[in-house]
Amino acid sequence: MTEQPQHIEQEIAALEARLAEKRQALSGTQEQKPEKEIVREAVAERMISAKTPQFIAQPIMKQGQSTTKVPSKEELISISPDKQVAILVNIALEQSIDHAIEVVKSLNDPFVYDSLHDALTSMFFNELVKRKKIILE
DSSP states (O other): OOOOOOOHHHHHHHHHHHHHHHHHHHHSSSOOOOOHHHHHHHHHHHHHHHOOOOOSOOOSOOOOOOOOOOOOOHHHTSOOOOHHHHHHHHHHHHHHHHHHHHHHHHHHHTHHHHHHHHHHHHHHHHHHHHSSOOOOO
């Protein structure tokens, strides 16, 4: 298994805890939701509650970290939404989800924001399935 950066491991642990809470809340009701929908809601809540750190144009990288440069707002706007989302996912993985959310919010593009949400949902859902935290029936 590929080793995840520490901040992603923390995000996965927090997501696992949130999933357990949501499952517990749903267990007393008649409402049944697919696991992916529960993950989707948890990621949406995480994105909404994201801290907005100061934008750092050139973050200081520790040895062994990627040196992916965060493109300027103008550079991002000039490329296709698919490429924007790919860059934002890389920012989330290499720097932090909060940083990626700060950048996507600055774009003021609901489509790209929603696409990032979808990409993060898929990424975390697949990781939770791989770790056997979600069992598909």
